[in-house]
Amino acid sequence: MDVVTIGETMVLFTPNSRGYMRHAHQFSMKFGGAETNVAVGLSRLGHQAGWISKVGNDEFGKAMVAFVKGENVDVSQVKVDQKHPTGVYFKELRRAGDVRVYYYRKDSAASRLTPEDLNEEYIAQAKFFHITGITPALSDSCANTILAAIKIAKKHGVRVVFDPNLRRKLWSEEKARSVLLHLASLADIVLPGIEEGKFMFDETDPKKIADCFLKNGSANVVVKLGADGAAYFTKDTAGVISGYPVEQVVDPVGAGDGFAAGLLSGLLNGLSFPEAVKRGNAVGALVTMVDGDVEGLPEEDEIEALMNSKNEDVQR
Template sequence: MDVVTIGETMVLFTPESSPMLRYSHSFSRKFGGAETNVAIGLTRLGHRAGWISRIGNDEFGKALISFVRGEGIDVSQVKIDKTAPTGLYFKEVRSGDQVKVQYYRKGSAASMLSPEDLDERYIAKAKYLHITGITPALSESCYQSILKAVSFAKNNGVQVVFDPNLRKKLWSEEEARKVLIELSGLADILLPGVDEGSFMFGENNPIKLGEKFLQLGPELVIIKVGAKGAYYFTDEGYGLVPGFPLKTVIDPVGAGDGFAAGIISGLLDGVPIEKVVERGNGMGALATQVPGDFEGLADRNELESFMNRSTREDIDR
């Protein structure tokens, strides 16, 4: 196993007759969750990924696990909850820069995840454990599960990749700030956005943020700065890897997950750090070009073609 990830994936409904929920009478049904988005991105790039979670013993849960399995992700550690339902959410894409999300996940099966659901031997088989700041926001037992998963990873030499993935709707700002800083300090590889860094430290300068994050303990920090690309920071130094210019953004949801998948893929392949970040930028950019949370995640050929084409266009200009 290359990567194990842990968290909630939900059923996603998107309005079809109107971008606004209040006027829509028909909806498309898809699936979405940061952790499985990353796992899907990794499997499309040729890596092996496993997912730890809970789903409801309902028709949505059955459809969800069939879908995730169909994307080549190992679901042997997904528990079926006989009492709690599979979570739902609705997404309004009014424009490429205006997206609204409404969750119906309180009391969901995934929010019942507990440390007892984790198998240390399973996590120990992976090279990387991928976690986000969403899961600990769902419940106290989810928070404890993340801490236990991190403990298992560290006990077995598995590197921890943490994407803060701030969701202010899920918890208080005080609690979010405290836990995100705590988990950042436990991570080996940290993938915040500059906005998340500003939330955590009250600082907007990515260089100063990189220094603050490194002081917490990670060996590699990569800070996303939108269309400009991303900065990487290590004890040896830092650099900016430019992003790929896009004419339009169709759906920005899932771009950060694509970025994370690209970063982890580059690390697994052992490419130089600039190429690692470039792969993350490419996956993130492509994710915005297709409606849906995961549909735009590219396979290796598509990604390489996009990055080569974009590089040639930059040279021509």
Template sequence: MDVVTLGETMVLFTPEHAGPMRYSDRFSSRVAGAESNVAIGLARLGVQAGWISRLGADEFGKKIRAFVRGEGVDTSRITIDETADTGLFFKEKLAPGEWRVKYYRKDSAASRMRPDDVDETYIADAKFLHITGITPALSESCYETVLNAIYYAKRNNVLVVFDPNLRRKLWQEARAREVLLELAGQADIVLPGIEEAEFLFGSGSTEQLARKFHAHGASVVVMKLGKQGAYYLDQDMEGYAAGFENPEVVDPVGAGDGFSAGFLSGLLDGLNLPDSVQRANAVGAMVTMAAGDVEGLPEKERLLEFMHNRGQGDVER
């Protein structure tokens, strides 16, 4: 296994028409979850990826498992919970560019993940453990599960990759800051957005905030800057990788997950840090061109074609 990740995935329902949901009688359904998005993105790029989670023994849990497995992700470490339901959420389009999301995930099967759901040998066989700040926000047992996964990774020399993925509605601000800083301090690679960096460390320039993550313990920091691209920093180099032109953004949701998948696939393919960040920018841009969390995630041939046609962008080193 190249990359192992863990977290909650839910079924997303979206009304066919814009406006308040109370007037909608037709909905489409999709599978959505940050960590499984990353795993699917990696699988499409030829990377062996595994996803650890807990699903309800219901039709939605069966749908998620079949979908993720069908995308080439290893789902052998999923736990089926006979006493809890799979989480759901609704995404309401109020107007062009204006969305409202409602979650039904309280006491979901995934929120009951516990440390013994994680198999040390499964982590030990990977090159990277990918975690986000969403999972520890779900419950105390999920927080302990993430810490246990990190412990196994560290004990087996597996690199820990952390995307803060701040979800303010899930927990109190003080607790969020405390836990996200704790996880950032244990990670080898941190992939924050600029707003997440400001949440954790206060105001500062992109370079200053990246150096704070570096001083906090991360060996590699890649700051996501949206359509402007990304800034990268490690002990040997720093610089900016420009974003890719994308005149039409259909749906920005999932772009950060695509970024993570593109970045890790670059490292696994032997690319250097700047070129891995360039690939991450390309995948992130491609995700925004399609509706849904995973629909825009490219296979490698399509990714390389996109990068060639749009130009590599500018990399300052």
């Protein structure tokens, strides 16, 4: 297994029309979650990815597991909770550039994850273990599960990749800051955005944000800069990799997850850290061009086309 990730994925409903959701009469059902976005992204790029989670014993959970499995992601560690439901969320596309997300995940099956749900051998055989700051925010048992999983990963030399992925509505600012800082201190690679840098250290300059993470214990830091690309900081080198221009951003949700998938794909392929960051930028850009969390995640030929500036819009 190349990458193992853990976290909640939910059923996503999106109105078939733009504007206020109150006026919508028809919705499309999809699936979305930061961790499975990364896993699917890696799978489409030819890597082996596995997902640890829980779903409800309901039609949503069954459909979700079938979908993720259909993307060639290993779901052998996804358990079924007989008492709690699969989480649901809605994405409101009011107009271009104005996307709002509403979550209905309280007491969901995934929020009931416990350390007993972890398989040590499963995590141990991965090259990277990917986590986000969303999962520990769901419940105390989820937070304990993440810490137990990190302990397993470190015991077996599995590199820990942490995306803070701040969700302010899920917990208090004080608790969020404390937990995110602790998790970042345990990470081999941390992937904050400017928002997380501001929240955790009251800094908005990429270098200052990275310095704070490095002093906090993180081994490598990549600060995501949106359309401007990303800045990377390792013990040996640092730099800024420009982003890829996008004519129109259709849906920005999931771009950071696409970046993580692209970065990890590059590292798995033996690319240098700067080249892996460049690959992450390319995947993130492609994700923003398509509506949906995973629908825009590219395959290898699409990345190569973008990175080589080829125009391959028409296939005959």
